[in-house]
Amino acid sequence: MSISDRLFKLRSQMAMLGVDAYIITSADEHLSEYTAEFWRFREWMTGFTGSAGTLVVTHENAGLWTDSRYFIQATKQLGKSEVKLYKIGVDNTPDYTDWLFSELEHGNVVGMNGKTISIEGLRALKKKLSEGNIRLDAKIPLEEEIWEGRIPLPEDEIYELDTQYAGLSRTEKIKLVRAEMKNMDATHYVVPMLDEIAWLLNLRGDDVENNPIFHAYVVVSHNNVNLFIDPHKITSAVGKKLAEDDIKIFLYSDFYEYINEMPKLSNVLLDPQRCNGFIYDHLPSQSKKIERLSIITRLKSKKNPVEIQNYKQAMVKDGVAMVKFLMWLNATVSGGKVTELTAAHQLQQFRSEQSDYKGNSFTTISAYGANAAMPHYAVNEKTALTLKPQGLYLVDSGAQYFQGTTDITRTIALGPITDQEKHDYTLVLKGNISLSMVSFPYGTRGSQIDVLARQAMWKQGLDYGHGTGHGVGYFLNVHEGPQSISTKDAGVALEVGMITSNEPGIYRINQHGVRLENLVLIVEDQKTEFGSFLKFETITLCPFDKSAIDISLLNDDEKKWLNAYHKMVYDSLETQLSKEEKDWLKAQTIAL
Secondary structure, three states, X not given: OOHHHHHHHHHHHHHHHOOOEEEEOOOOOOOOOOOOHHHXXXXXXXXXXXXXXXXXXXXXXXXXXXXXXXXXXXXXXXXXXXXXXEEOOOOOOOOHHHHHHHHOOOOOEEEEEHHHOEHHHHHHHHHHHHOOOOEEEOEOOOHHHHOOOOOOOOOOOOEEOOHHHHOOOHHHHHHHHHHHHHHOOOOEEEEOOHHHXXXXXXXXXXXXXXXXXXXXXXXXXXXXXXXXEOHHHOOHHHHHHHHHXXXXXXXXXXXXXXXXXXXXXXXXXXXXXXOEHHHHHHOOOOOEEEEOOOHHHHHHHEOOHHHHHHHHHHHHHHHHHHHHHHHHHHHHHHHOOOEHHHHHHHHHHHHHOOOOEEEEOOOOEEEEHHHHHOOOOOOOOOOOOEOOOOOEEEEEEOEEEOOEEOOEEEEEEOOOOOHHHHHHHHHHHHHHHHHXXXXXXXXXXXXXXXXXXXXXXXXXXXXXXOOOEEEOOOOOOOOEEEEEEOOOOOOOEOOOOEEEEEOOEEEEOOOEEEEOEEEEEEEEEEEEOOEEEEEEEEOOOOOOOHHHOOHHHOOHHHHHHHHHHHHHHHHHHHHHOOHHHHHHHHHHOOOO
16 A cells, blocks of 8 residues: 555545544654554554654645654655655754644644653643644544554563562562652552563563563552553463562553542652653543652663673673674675675674673664765665775664663774765764763763763864763663753753763765764762762773774874773673684774
8 A cells, every 4th residue: 555545544534533634653652762563653654664753644735754863764765755754953844733833724623642642742732732723632543443454562471580680679679669659649650661661570571673671551559569461471480470579460451441440539650751641631530640750760770780780791792792793894895795784684693692682772773885874774675785895884783681781883994985084983983082081070961061072073063963872771772761961951960870872973965974882881980079070981892993083183182091992892802702803803902
């Protein structure tokens, strides 16, 4: 079925229901960034496969709104369809609500599935549309009417994550949650986010590609923990352990009915950014709603000592796989048979040889030349370029291990590169190093230090559209909050135990892209009369490509940091490598 046929079916349903426009988000009912195929209605409607985007359809026009990560990808995937691309953040691009004002008349109705938008998002949308006397009906899930061949929800079994990896038992975590609930005077705590449920219960699953999570809801009270899940997913062994810990099991489909019948005078804690609008609407009207940042969001962002120790083991495994891959790449590219796709497969093969490997943490971005100018380029058999012994190759990848979740980007010179490529590479490296070296007072937010990664670029009129750093889960989602390092203020301070990425970049459309990413752990630095200071400990173990560096652009402190980092990489990995691999790594990490 073509995109135009799908739009026709959608519009036919809209007409039957008296709906003048329809909004389709990228989210599932749990507001996940990455979703199972069952939820990918926007992708089915448009052919655009990016993780972020909103489709808005009227009877006459259709538009897709997405951010700078996906401008090039969306342009290609939308092709010649009638869906017009609107680039968020670009001058003169209207917000989709402003666009709706130009498309609709007073008294018109906009429909959507309110389970795919947050409480805050739904409120803001209703308020904005009401300014134009336009009504929002968020109880119209049209995907149920028109989506042909929809894949059902996965039924894969869930499994335990032992405390030797998690550090705390689920009963200990539940105790921490209940203590926080008591401080907030909450009688019930609604948890719809899949990674938070997995963290709380020390369970993992395979429902979403690259994310070890499973579909469920949890409601915590001071007396009960109720898990709403497809019973096919629970083995007898897991079910027995949950029963021993007094976790009660309910059907996944019973969740909304359950919260609707909660005690009318309950005090319900929920995160308005992480709970969908239907959840709020189904709570008893008399209940008190306590809207705060999710307790689990804060708790799981700060890794405990066991998790940190395990994480460093995962980094050794990942570093070994990366060294093997870079060495293989160096030896094989000249043969003319390596493509972006085969390179990605080979990297996954090297990772799969490591113990406790549980798959990739996201789809590998394997991008050569101009393709690397797309920050979230998705390679496939049709687009895969053959790597040549010249120019830059960017690989952004990661793995899931029982010991942690990894995320690393390296840009590699496959042979001779231009002066501009070397210049851009070095500016990005300077940004990465500058952020790596910073010491900052307790209470600092990511937005206050983001400039450090960009300052060398800004001096030359360059910038990048994505954030500099995101939180990373522990054998969970590769992107997690609440912390971030970005020009946008997340309103959350960086704290000891948090792990975040450090990934500046430069992207020149139709030319090349450079991104260099390490994961960093926030640790204590020093205490002075002016307060407590924190710093970043870089935990990713992989050399940067020295052949791509314009050394004249590095200052003495930057060279000193790079030399120390490369020594750490070699010292950490040498015992895990063969003599040939060790010799290769030694050459890559010789001091400047």
